[in-house]
Amino acid sequence: MSMRFAFYGRVSTEDNQDPEASRAWQLRRAHALIEGRGGEIVAEFFDVDKSRSIPWARRPHASALIEALKNPRRDFDAVVIGEPHRAFYGNQYSLTFPLFEHFKVPLWVPEVGGPIDPANEAHDMIMGVFGGLSKGERNRIKIRVRSAMAAITATEGRFLGGRPPYGYRLADAGPHPNPAKAADGKRLRRLEADPVTSLVVRWIFAQFISGRGVFDIAEDLTRQGIPSPSASDPARNPHRSGLAWSKSAVRTIITNPRYTGRQVWNKQRKDEVLLDVEDVALGYTTKMRWNDRAKWIWSERKVHDELVSTEDFERAQQILAVRAGGIYSKRPHRTNRPYAFRGCLFCGYCDRRMQGNWNNRQAYYRCRFPQQYARTNDIDHPKVVYLREAEIAEHVDAWLATMFAPTRLNAVIDAMAAQLIDPAQTAAEELKTQLAACDRKLKQYRAALDAGADPVEVTGWINTVQQERARLQARLQATPRDERIPREHIEEMIEHVGGLARQVTSADPADKADLYKEIGLRMTYHPQKQLVEARIIPEPPHVRSVRVRGGT
Structure with a gap:
């Protein structure tokens, strides 16, 4: 009778790996270990988009595996792991393996050539070393990435990804400097002034410096019928209604240093904070926090279109500081209160x-x-x-x-x-969203014509959007509907x-x-x-x- 195994694996998207490819090679290693012993994998537990630093109890499928261990009628006799680096981090092995011992379920890993022997000190040492190596590898990657991004920002001012700020749009900046990525067709992007929303940004700074308040500016923009950032591009903030301009939207624009034409990085950081100081085994949670302005990384030169001069930007910050009664800095709202319906x-x-x-x-x-x-x-x-x-x-x-x-x-x-x-079959909704975005652009471009913009240039923009709209409309008509x-x-x-x-x-x-x-x-x-x-x-x-x- 063959031995029945449950397979466990994990992959995160932090290193841009393909989950299917990662699952395939981890499963292949597991098969190679057990097939010579007459083993057969009858169940899979595979976590996707979960960092290795997250304890097993907080990984959905790792925790499901632990629950399965407790079931005396489970349909497997042992568990096999294809890659310990991905399964265990830091001291997670020492916190998890006692459960396998308690429920008498062998744990197989390729690095020991079979099941881990609880009485074998060498096995215990090897698995502990792998946990330490896993933690060290993650930390080294983090340091390398942050150092590289800081250097690229300061010396090249390269756009590092993400959504363009309100007032800008993305433009092509040539082939990627990495030959391998360039061969795959990847290209650099840069920020360029949006012909319509950039005028709004300049107007907001001018009004604020002249003495108007953020709420007064928000009311004026709404009264004029100018779409807010969330209304002009709903994909940016799908959780917002877009019905009107908010104080926070105006304040965010006023405090964004990228409108000076320089690239700025490291405004925020990720801190790992213990979930429970009384129970370290629960692990950490990641909190986004604002860095002091002295730690921001600025490009050495202007690398994209300047919407506001550096002098005007600094003047706006001084006004904010005076109104706030001190040095103005954007800080998150923190709370230790438990809210059961948070976000729901x-x-x-x-x-x-x-x-x-x-x-x-x-x-x-x-x-x-x-x-x-x-x-x-x-x-x-x-x-x-x-x-x-x-x-x-x-x-x-x-x-x-x-x-x-x-x-x-x-x-x-x-x-x-x-x-x-089925969400996999609701491409029609996404196409409708893109069509609505095209309609908003056409409305903005026609408004730019009415405001005196160059007719030849604006007509070119309108033709481009109309062609894109026709293409999307054709795709929408060919999309199957109501798939259950x-x-x-x-x-x-x-x-x-x-x-x-x-x-x-x-x-x-x-x-x-x-x-x-x-x-x-x-x-x-x-x-x-x-x-x-x-x-x-x-x-x-x-x-x-x-x-x-x-x-x-």
Whole structure:
């Protein structure tokens, strides 16, 4: 009788690896180790887009493997890992292997030529060394990448990727300097002034320096009908409504040094912070934090179109500092308060995410749309919308428990099978978004003509966009519509979501937020009706990385 194995592997996208190729070679190493011993892989656990620094308990499929170890009726006899560097980081091996010992499940790795012997000190030393090497490799890559990006920014001023700031668009800057990448057709990009939005940026700086406030400027822009950054390019901020200019949008433009024509890097950093100082084994979470301005890396020369002079930019920063009562710097809002519905609760008036607010030792959620956005829009919004977390928490958990009860599963699956459209087949929605972007560009270009821009140049832009629009329209007409997700995929998805829903009741508030997000919970609060509308929008199993049973 052959020995049955479960395979575990992992890949992150930090090093731009192809998940399928990485899975294939790790699986190949695992097969090479066990096939000579009559082994057969009957289950797979493969984590995608998860850093090696994340502990096993917080990797979806590694934690699923640990749960499977606890099941005496599991369908495998041992576990094989194709690449220990990718499975274990730092001290993770010493924290995880005791579970394999306890449940008497052998762990096979190629580096020891078979199963790890708990009594063999050499095996223990080898695995500990691999964990240290894995951590060292990650740190070396991080240092090399950051050093290279700092040097490229300072000496070359190269555009390092990401979305262009409002007021700019991307333009071709020639072939990539790396011969291999150039041979693959990769090219450099640079920022150039957008013919319409760059005028808005210049106007904002001029008005602010003349003494106007950010909210006054936001109201004026909204009154003139000028689309906000999120409205002119919804893909930049899909979580924003785009109905009006906000104070934060104007302030972000005023504080962006790239409008001076120089490339700036290292404005923010990623800090790894312990999740629980009382339990180091839980590992770290990554926090984005702002660096002091003295640590920003500036290009030595101007490398793209200048929208604002350096003198005007510095003058704007001085005005901000005076109004703030000191040196102005952009800092994130930090909180240690546990908000169970963080990111899941939306305002029924404006469809914006409601913000957590701690009051009277309780968690509240609020929306202050009129204080943050220009009020020259058509939304009839109260000054503040408030909702206390305790008023809905028990009802939401009870609804989840009822929704995924065994007696209702078939009805839920039938309802989802009739309505749920496969995201892999909804290219039509993306094409519609691109068509809308073309329409906005055409509107902006015609506005530029009315404002006195060069007719020949603007006509060329209009023709280019109209050609792109015709191409997108043809693709939209040829796109299949209303493709449904197969029932077997929905059953797998419901099994995953239902398991998470059953964990919600006993979870801590801080953990509940992650569970609700994983489930796909979205709630909308309608104050005028005193009603919270809740729905589950789970991610289909063939979109996320899933555990595969019964072979490869």
